Amino acid sequence: MSHADTIPVRVVAVEQVTPQIKRFTLAPIAGGQLPAFSGGSHIIVVMRGAQRVFRNPYSLMSSPNELDSYQVSVLRVEASRGGSQFMHEQVRVGSELEIAHPVNLFALEKLARKHLLLAGGIGITPFMAQLHDLRLTDVPYELHYATRSPEHGAYCELISQAEPRRSRLYHDSAGKFMDIEGLLSQQLLGTHVYVCGPAGMITRVLDTARALGWPDSHVHYEKFSAPPTGDAFDVYLAKSAVAVHVLPDQSLLEAIEAAGVDAPYLCRGGVCGFCRAEVVAVDGELVHNDHFLSAEEKASGKFIMPCVSRARCSKLVLNL
Amino acid sequence: MNVALKQGEIFRGAFGFRNSAQAIRRFPMPFPEDRYMYSVNIEPHVAGPRGSVTEFPIDVDEHYVNECQERDLVLAEDPLRYQALPHMMSAQWDTLELGMDSLARAYPHSFSLSKHGRAWHWINRPLGLDQHFSFGDPASLPRPPLEYITRQLQGDWVVMDQRDNDLWVEAGMVTGPADWSMDFDLGMSFKEWHGPVPLGHEMGVFDRALKFLLNLRLNEPVRRLNWTMTVNPRLDTSPHNYDRWGPERTSVTAQNVADILHLRVELQGLWRLPRSNGVVFLVRTYMLSLRDLVTIPKWARRVHRVLRDLHPALVDYKGLTRHRPIAVAYLSQFDDGTATTPGTAPE
Numbered sequence: 184m185s186h187a188d189t190i191p192v193r194v195v196a197v198e199q200v201t202p203q204i205k206r207f208t209l210a211p212i213a214g215g216q217l218p219a220f221s222g223g224s225h226i227i228v229v230m231r232g233a234q235r236v237f238r239n240p241y242s243l244m245s246s247p248n249e250l251d252s253y254q255v256s257v258l259r260v261e262a263s264r265g266g267s268q269f270m271h272e273q274v275r276v277g278s279e280l281e282i283a284h285p286v287n288l289f290a291l292e293k294l295a296r297k298h299l300l301l302a303g304g305i306g307i308t309p310f311m312a313q314l315h316d317l318r319l320t321d322v323p324y325e326l327h328y329a330t331r332s333p334e335h336g337a338y339c340e341l342i343s344q345a346e347p348r349r350s351r352l353y354h355d356s357a358g359k360f361m362d363i364e365g366l367l368s369q370q371l372l373g374t375h376v377y378v379c380g381p382a383g384m385i386t387r388v389l390d391t392a393r394a395l396g397w398p399d400s401h402v403h404y405e406k407f408s409a410p411p412t413g414d415a416f417d418v419y420l421a422k423s424a425v426a427v428h429v430l431p432d433q434s435l436l437e438a439i440e441a442a443g444v445d446a447p448y449l450c451r452g453g454v455c456g457f458c459r460a461e462v463v464a465v466d467g468e469l470v471h472n473d474h475f476l477s478a479e480e481k482a483s484g485k486f487i488m489p490c491v492s493r494a495r496c497s498k499l500v501l502n503l
Numbered sequence: 504m505n506v507a508l509k510q511g512e513i514f515r516g517a518f519g520f521r522n523s524a525q526a527i528r529r530f531p532m533p534f535p536e537d538r539y540m541y542s543v544n545i546e547p548h549v550a551g552p553r554g555s556v557t558e559f560p561i562d563v564d565e566h567y568v569n570e571c572q573e574r575d576l577v578l579a580e581d582p583l584r585y586q587a588l589p590h591m592m593s594a595q596w597d598t599l600e601l602g603m604d605s606l607a608r609a610y611p612h613s614f615s616l617s618k619h620g621r622a623w624h625w626i627n628r629p630l631g632l633d634q635h636f637s638f639g640d641p642a643s644l645p646r647p648p649l650e651y652i653t654r655q656l657q658g659d660w661v662v663m664d665q666r667d668n669d670l671w672v673e674a675g676m677v678t679g680p681a682d683w684s685m686d687f688d689l690g691m692s693f694k695e696w697h698g699p700v701p702l703g704h705e706m707g708v709f710d711r712a713l714k715f716l717l718n719l720r721l722n723e724p725v726r727r728l729n730w731t732m733t734v735n736p737r738l739d740t741s742p743h744n745y746d747r748w749g750p751e752r753t754s755v756t757a758q759n760v761a762d763i764l765h766l767r768v769e770l771q772g773l774w775r776l777p778r779s780n781g782v783v784f785l786v787r788t789y790m791l792s793l794r795d796l797v798t799i800p801k802w803a804r805r806v807h808r809v810l811r812d813l814h815p816a817l818v819d820y821k822g823l824t825r826h827r828p829i830a831v832a833y834l835s836q837f838d839d840g841t842a843t844t845p846g847t848a849p850e
Contacts, residue, residue: 218777
């Protein structure tokens with residue numbers, strides 16, 4: 184179940200959108216159309232590097248109505264473990280990659296009376312696909328998009344042209360900041376808020392919404408954590424009877440896969456809960472980096488999300 | 504299909520329904536062993552052996568035309584068997600595409616679909632339909648997309664919206680249910696919908712099933728089998744017409760049990776829908792009389808043992824209380840006590 188059939192694609196366009204962001208257009212090598220999807224979906228891009236295989240999630244930003252190709256934007260991360268660096272340095276027009284079928288963990292709520300979309304930086308990408316879906320409905324929506332400066336705003340122009348009345352841009356460089364409390368305190372009952380952006384922004388939106396009495400069911404966020412780096416450690420997979428060594432810049436899930444063990448996963452970003460593994464024993468401390476386990480579950484030390492979390496220990500035993 | 508489509512079968516009144524020898528052998532036997540209890544028996548809906556009911560994602564069999572006609576009869580009497588809430592329109596189109604794509608690919612001599620952008624052309628030869636329409640535009644079809652396609656598909660279809668970590672029953676075509684009602688269940692959450700099922704909640708079956716389905720992926724449909732028994736080959740055993748089929752439960756005798764009592768098996772399929780992010784649930788019903796069942800000696804022994812030892816709560820829930828002893832007595836003559844081989848294949 185874990186390794187879905189992937190779709191071979193060819194890169195048909197690469198654009199440098201900002202100093203740190205490139206946009207890639209991917210078309211199916213077999214021709215025809217790619218699978219239909221809903222706005223907010225992401226794909227896993229499989230990159231086969233010389234030394235290792237990277238699997239990174241990227242939000243689909245192209246229109247769900249145009250299926251000849253998909254578009255994703257990749258932010259070059261300074262402390263990259265290799266995935267975004269690989270996309271920026273190795274991938275060019277004509278490169279061949281594999282992608283998994285789209286998965287939507289950030290879907291628009293069909294019963295919302297209004298959609299309030301809050302984007303920060305590269306977090307704009309899932310909203311760009313959702314705007315195509317929203318234009319086909321009668322439900323009101325607003326997009327608020329904050330970037331460091333106009334040059335760093337990947338799609339400022341595109342957004343303000345396409346949505347002149349329903350979008351608002353904020354640039355740190357101009358001293359303009361998104362008034363999260365103001366926005367969240369003025370909404371009609373039945374509004375759903377969606378936030379995608381840097382961790383600090385998401386936390387502020389979630390905290391503000393909770394303080395203002397928003398029901399959790401009306402607050403949606405998407406934050407793909409890149410798997411943080413850390414010290415190397417050793418793992419023993421009890422069911423498979425396989426020993427695994429996790430390198431400093433490798434995620435636990437990647438190390439398990441590299442050892443030939445078929446582990447479940449879906450988002451690879453610590454959000455969906457699909458890869459949750461049972462901890463049998465650990466002679467140190469678990470470093471939880473996911474957004475799925477509750478505080479109690481994290482404290483219990485019984486579970487770990489191998490896609491983003493790791494351990495500071497000499498030996499971790501998992502029931503895998 | 505490599506079988507002739509039957510004509511003139513009736514699923515009500517005087518009844519007229521038979522399985523061919525080939526249909527008997529491909530019947531989806533739901534018991535892999537000699538006893539039965541609930542489990543989360545979900546498996547990937549991948550292609551099964553040639554000729555089996557899982558060879559293609561959506562099975563079309565010899566009863567196709569007659570079952571579509573039966574659906575039309577039920578809808579003529581009770582249009583509320585088809586319902587769709589307004590926000591389910593994109594899921595309706597998703598389901599239409601799933602049905603048309605699947606049938607056209609599996610049975611190219613009977614069905615064809617061509618797509619040029621949004622201009623689609625659908626041909627259904629067994630039902631004599633030829634329809635040009637614009638995908639996404641409800642006005643271009645004679646009926647709403649879900650109703651249009653499900654009038655051309657066997658089995659009941661329920662479409663669920665996914666939100667707030669739950670699945671909500673918000674559209675469907677249900678004309679042949681085993682004693683449940685779309686009209687009653689519309690708008691329910693996953694666990695409300697399954698509320699009447701005994702034992703399963705205590706066993707945590709529905710928590711696990713819901714969690715699994717919330718993560719159901721595109722291109723990776725799943726399936727499971729469920730079963731009950733029905734007196735007479737009646738597809739429409741819904742609560743709305745209990746007055747018709749309820750009394751028939753008392754009509755089973757040692758003399759007629761082989762002919763009127765049917766093992767009723769649901770091949771349930773679940774697909775993630777691409778544009779709506781919804782989930783569609785197919786309940787495809789197959790019926791087999793005990794007389795036909797005992798033509799397969801392994802199945803006769805196995806079903807005898809399953810019915811004989813069934814948990815009392817399940818006997819009640821499946822409505823078998825009155826006629827189970829008669830069925831067990833009939834089947835016992837075909838059970839010499841020899842072991843059955845594992846799995847469901849006829850041997």
